[in-house]
Amino acid sequence: MKMLTDPSCRAVALSCVALAIAGAAWASQEHVVAQKNKSFSTKKMTIKVGDSVKFVNEDSFAHNVFSLSVAKSFDLGSFGNGGSKSVTFDKPGKIEVECAVHPDMRLDIEVTP
Secondary structure, three states: OOOHHHHHHHHHHHHHHHHHHHHHHHHHOOEEEEOOOEEEEOOOOEOOOOOOEEEEEOOOOEEEEEOOOOOOOEEEEOOOOOOOEEEEEOOOEEEEEEEEEOOOOEEEEEEEE
């Protein structure tokens, strides 16, 4: 227990925790999916827990990206040309992504540990 009260040991322990947190954040990636011609730029993708997907609207009209999947439910709302919105995936699973405006737009995301 003396180690926890020693200021130099406490500083080393806090530094290790900070590095671990920074390493986890650094390890996550941002994936970009364009929306163009009423479709997503990819139909399937595999990402890791902690990664995010940025949806970029390259069409001249609005899209509304959403998912009702158990692993990740979200609704990004409507956004127009040049707009973008991101989602971070915090647990593993399969996510079906759709556009509320264009029902034929679909994307399957598998999030792995």
